[in-house]
Amino acid sequence: MRAATITRFGDPSVFETADLPQPRPKAHELLLRIEAAGVNRLDHYIREGGVNPDLTFPHVLGSDAVGLVEDAGDDVAGFAPGDRVIPMPGYPTDPDDVGAEVLATSSSYAIRGLAENGTYAEYMTIPARWTLKAPEGVSSIDLATLPMALITAVRAVKAVGDVKEGNTVLIHAGASGTGSFMVQVAKALGARVAATVRSTAKRDFVESLGADLVVGMEDGALDAVRDWSGGGVDVAVDNLGGPSLARSVDATRPLGLTVLMGNVLGLEATVPVRSVFFPQKRISGTLMGGADDLGWGLEQVRAGTIRPTVDRTYGLNEAAAAHERLAAGNAVGNIVFEVA
Numbered sequence: 001m002r003a004a005t006i007t008r009f010g011d012p013s014v015f016e017t018a019d020l021p022q023p024r025p026k027a028h029e030l031l032l033r034i035e036a037a038g039v040n041r042l043d044h045y046i047r048e049g050g051v052n053p054d055l056t057f058p059h060v061l062g063s064d065a066v067g068l069v070e071d072a073g074d075d076v077a078g079f080a081p082g083d084r085v086i087p088m089p090g091y092p093t094d095p096d097d098v099g100a101e102v103l104a105t106s107s108s109y110a111i112r113g114l115a116e117n118g119t120y121a122e123y124m125t126i127p128a129r130w131t132l133k134a135p136e137g138v139s140s141i142d143l144a145t146l147p148m149a150l151i152t153a154v155r156a157v158k159a160v161g162d163v164k165e166g167n168t169v170l171i172h173a174g175a176s177g178t179g180s181f182m183v184q185v186a187k188a189l190g191a192r193v194a195a196t197v198r199s200t201a202k203r204d205f206v207e208s209l210g211a212d213l214v215v216g217m218e219d220g221a222l223d224a225v226r227d228w229s230g231g232g233v234d235v236a237v238d239n240l241g242g243p244s245l246a247r248s249v250d251a252t253r254p255l256g257l258t259v260l261m262g263n264v265l266g267l268e269a270t271v272p273v274r275s276v277f278f279p280q281k282r283i284s285g286t287l288m289g290g291a292d293d294l295g296w297g298l299e300q301v302r303a304g305t306i307r308p309t310v311d312r313t314y315g316l317n318e319a320a321a322a323h324e325r326l327a328a329g330n331a332v333g334n335i336v337f338e339v340a
């Protein structure tokens with residue numbers, strides 16, 4: 001099968017199109033013919049070598065895909081050849097961890113494409129239990145934008161953020177893969193949403209997603225968010241990390257919650273201790289999500305409450321160009337490989 005592989009860590013030029021053996025489904029697994037595969041910032045971090053230094057090469061990146069069931073191993077029920085399905089972008093590899101209360105805290109939890117080969121390929125296998133039926137009426141290109149960003153957004157905003165109707169919510173990088181879905185999840189839950197953008201060119205896009213207030217990221221920009229929310233937002237979701245964390249905490253009201261879920265601006269953060277415990281604020285991490293989170297998000301997509309945004313599509317032989325675009329930060333919404 002054709003796949004976009006990396007044979008070493010490095011810049012986007014490390015991609016090579018290769019012919020790899022087609023995987024065969026084991027018991028309880030499906031073989032999927034991938035129609036489209038989504039690109040996430042995590043893929044960029046893995047390619048650079050900053051996430052899994054023990055990777056074996058050649059490696060196929062990618063956590064997101066939509067595909068058609070081609071074949072199944074023994075003991076698979078409920079799927080037929082030709083079913084359009086969405087594989088979970090991460091899941092426990094040990095069946096004993098299936099019942100974990102929070103999936104991504106189980107010891108065998110693995111994000112697809114991080115160690116095991118991922119989705120930048122014509123075929124993949126996956127345990128059938130970690131596969132969801134795709135909503136009808138949505139194109140495979142649109143569907144491929146969803147899994148990682150949507151599952152993360154639903155868990156961050158709805159489950160961990162516990163956002164309710166009437167809450168005020170701050171979402172960083174509202175034009176990013178994750179941010180664009182977090183804005184929409186918060187709106188779907190009935191919240192009033194403020195979002196940040198780095199460049200004014202992305203302001204219209206974030207407003208079109210439903211954001212009530214869009215501000216820049218320059219010093220003092222979050223003063224406008226505090227004024228708008230009447231003294232601080234109920235929930236801030238921070239996908240930037242680094243110096244953004246202290247700014248997010250500062251933008252929340254007393255007893256407010258900051259949900260931390262990304263590190264675009266850095267892996268280290270300094271937060272004034274009293275700015276947290278005097279006003280009794282909370283900071284909570286979140287990683288990925290469960291099948292119920294993705295299922296809720298897909299239902300919103302089917303109903304039209306949440307819409308995918310495709311930035312640009314590429315062929316598998318254009319992986320370097322796709323990652324260059326991601327690295328340059330020019331994408332609005334999600335980059336997708338059109339595979340079949």
Ligand SMILES: NC(=O)c1ccc[n+]([C@@H]2O[C@H](COP(=O)([O-])OP(=O)(O)OC[C@H]3O[C@@H](n4cnc5c(N)ncnc54)[C@H](OP(=O)(O)O)[C@@H]3O)[C@@H](O)[C@H]2O)c1
Nearest residue numbers: 041152173175176177178197198261262263264286287288
């Ligand atoms: N916790 C989880 O489960 C989880 C899941 C998925 C992703 N993540 C993490 O979340 C983060 C975002 O992921 P993503 O897929 O949404 O990324 P993405 O689509 O590549 O977007 C990154 C965004 O970062 C912003 N940005 C880049 N450089 C910046 C700077 N110097 N100052 C301010 N903003 C800057 C850009 O904002 P503009 O659009 O305004 O230029 C861009 O939209 C990553 O760290 C990723 O690893 C975590």
